[in-house]
Amino acid sequence: MPKTIQIINGDFASQQPLQLAPGIKAGFPSPADDYHHDSLDFNRDLIRHPEATFYGRVVGDSMIDAGINDGDIAVIDRSIEAKEGDVVVAYVNEEFTIKYLDLTHKDEGYIELRPANKNYKPIRIDADDDFEVWGVVLWTIKPMHSL
Amino acid sequence: MYGIIDCDNCYVSCERVFRPDLNGKPVVVLSNNDGCVVARSNEAKRMGIKAGTPYYQLAELFPGQKIAVFSSNYELYGELTGRVVDIIRKEVPAYFRYSIDECFVYLDGMEHLDLKQWGETLHKKIRQYVGMPVSIGLAPNKTLAKTASYFAKKYQGYRHCCLIDSDEKRRKALKLFPIDEVWGIGRRYAAKLQSMGIHTAYDFAECHLEWVRLTFRNIVIERTWRELNGEDCVPNEQLANKKSICTSRSFNGMVADFPTLRTHVANYAARCAEKLRMQRTVASIVGVFAHTNPFREDLAQYYNFQEQRLLTPSSSTTTIVQAATDVLQKIFREGYQYKKAGVIVMGIGPNNAIQQDLFDINAEQFEKMRRLDAVVDRINRLHGTETIVLGSQQYTRKDGKGKADVFANAIKHDFRSKNPTTRWSDIIILK
Known part of the structure; x- marks a missing residue:
């Protein structure tokens, strides 16, 4: 059987860093090596679907009783199905709005976007309205100190 | 098995992610300097707006019609299509990003799956995660995958994913596929083939290989012919070298x-x-x-x-x-x-x-x-x-004295959208 050598081109476009190689070092081994654990990382732990994560800035006080204030940053995940009671981002009247999703009237043919401020009225969405929940708010980040 | 995944009307779809009100409406994106139309929504295509139409002619050609116009915003398009590729690469053993809006995938080892179903699910996922509609073509080689994606885009019945996995499907698709749409056949060769009475990919695939060789003396055309006949022979380097x-x-x-x-x-x-x-x-x-x-x-x-x-x-x-x-x-x-x-x-x-x-x-x-x-x-x-x-x-300052400190001003972009995914100052406002 003839022997042939196949030349395989490497793909160097993507890189994979090696996580940990504790054996290769000079000097006294650290006793902590066996207990290695990755540091806490907000980017990894709070943002579970980076491809589906977007950010928004809250304007106004319509969600103030939910602890969401003017100037807060909302972390929005589009990969999650919105459930009853979730804080969601919806696109209504050519604007993004942040509200509670109220599905309790779904069987009666409408849903509501509920504010968390008694000075605002809920937004009623009827079944035949062109409407889509844009994303689910997972976290809000609020500035506590002006930098 | 190969797949090609491409974003439908990519630039327009990117603009619509943050402007859902423009779904179902005519939208166009202009070239750099707001010169001419480079991307059109399906509604804009149906109105008869052609690619390359100079911007200043839009109002004359379509008086009184509402068309949403955007300057091109490559910062936004690059970021959102990057997300699409990030989703794809977690689903497949290997991929090759062919252009800003197209990605080839290699599905070796996935043959046991219902690939048509897999493609439909992937479309749904990308649509939900990023807001980007894609079309997926799956076939035993790259040229047929491209062919399949044409059908996935054109006919809603495919639910955004078309799979060519039998000789019968291959023949049926090629008979309906215009020669000038075939991947690897440039405009010049398409015109030459049409002048010889070859109008569909099927007409071309049925020609004798010897004739193709003698007529064109071109390895790329020969490979296209072989792939239309089911062989897998366009090397990956042909993609990369381009x-x-x-x-x-x-x-x-x-x-x-x-x-x-x-x-x-x-x-x-x-x-x-x-x-x-x-x-x-x-x-x-x-x-x-x-x-x-x-x-x-x-x-x-x-x-x-x-x-x-x-x-x-x-x-x-x-x-x-x-x-x-x-x-x-x-x-x-x-x-x-x-x-x-x-x-x-x-x-x-x-x-x-x-x-x-x-x-x-x-x-x-x-x-x-x-x-x-x-x-x-x-x-x-x-x-x-x-x-x-x-x-x-x-650049030199307008008054000729020294250097200007703003560079981007050299490009005209009167209708450029914001960059909600790359700049904190541009993130969406939630009321």
Whole structure:
């Protein structure tokens, strides 16, 4: 059987860093090596679907009783199905709005976007309205100190 | 098994992610400098808006009709399509990003799955996660995968994914597939085939191989013929070798003097270098073209393109701008009104497998450049593009006194959308 050598081109476009190689070092081994654990990382732990994560800035006080204030940053995940009671981002009247999703009237043919401020009225969405929940708010980040 | 996944009306779909009210409405995106239409929504296509229509003609051609118009915003398109690729690469054993809106995938080892179902689910996932509609074509080779994606896009019944996995489906698809849509057959060859009475991909696939060889004497055409007949023979290198990066623009007005033209070219070259670094590649050839306005028949016409090989492949802004400036020096002729210029970098390869030229070894200098570029990229990422540029990228101030401090002003973009995924100042407002 003839022997042939196949030349395989490497793909160097993507890189994979090696996580940990504790054996290769000079000097006294650290006793902590066996207990290695990755540091806490907000980017990894709070943002579970980076491809589906977007950010928004809250304007106004319509969600103030939910602890969401003017100037807060909302972390929005589009990969999650919105459930009853979730804080969601919806696109209504050519604007993004942040509200509670109220599905309790779904069987009666409408849903509501509920504010968390008694000075605002809920937004009623009827079944035949062109409407889509844009994303689910997972976290809000609020500035506590002006930098 | 191969797949091609491409974004439907990519630029328009990117704009719609943050403007859901524009779904179902005519939307167009303009070329750089707001020159002409480069992307159209299906509604805009149905209205009869053609690709390449100059912007100023839209109002004349479609009076009283509401058309949403955007300047191109490549920062946004690059970020959102990057998300699409990130989703895809977690689903497949291997992939190859072919262009900003197309990605080839290799599905070896996935044959046990219901691939049609897999494609439909992937479409749904990308649609939900990023808001981007894609079409997916799946077939035993790349040319047929491209064919399948044409049908996935054209007919809603496929639910965004078309699979060609039998000879019967292959024949049926090719009979309905116009020859000028076939991947790998350029406009010139398509016209030649049509003049010979070959109108569908099926007509072409049924020709004898000997005839194809003698008529065209072209390996790419022969491979296309083989792939239409079910063979898998377009090598991955054919995709990769095609790779070149081009940054070119029509000027806002005309340019006759060398210093201004050189500044434009320096900026295009710098942009090419930045793109190379973003994808961790280097280029070995730098080409430059410049030409006058072919529509102004009353003016003297000139076109020239030349290229220069770099001793060591590079992605350094300094090196690429220097090479581009050298080439421009050679092709520039006094006395013409230039309308467009561009920089093309070719011979692209990975940046961690560089062949150094024996006579160009200066490791220390090389490392210095690499570090300089890394710092510049970081600053420009943090503080906005073009915070730091080379002196040669700076335009002369309008009053002629010294250098201008705003560079992006050279490009017209009256209808540019925000960048909610790349700038904190632009994130969406939640009321």
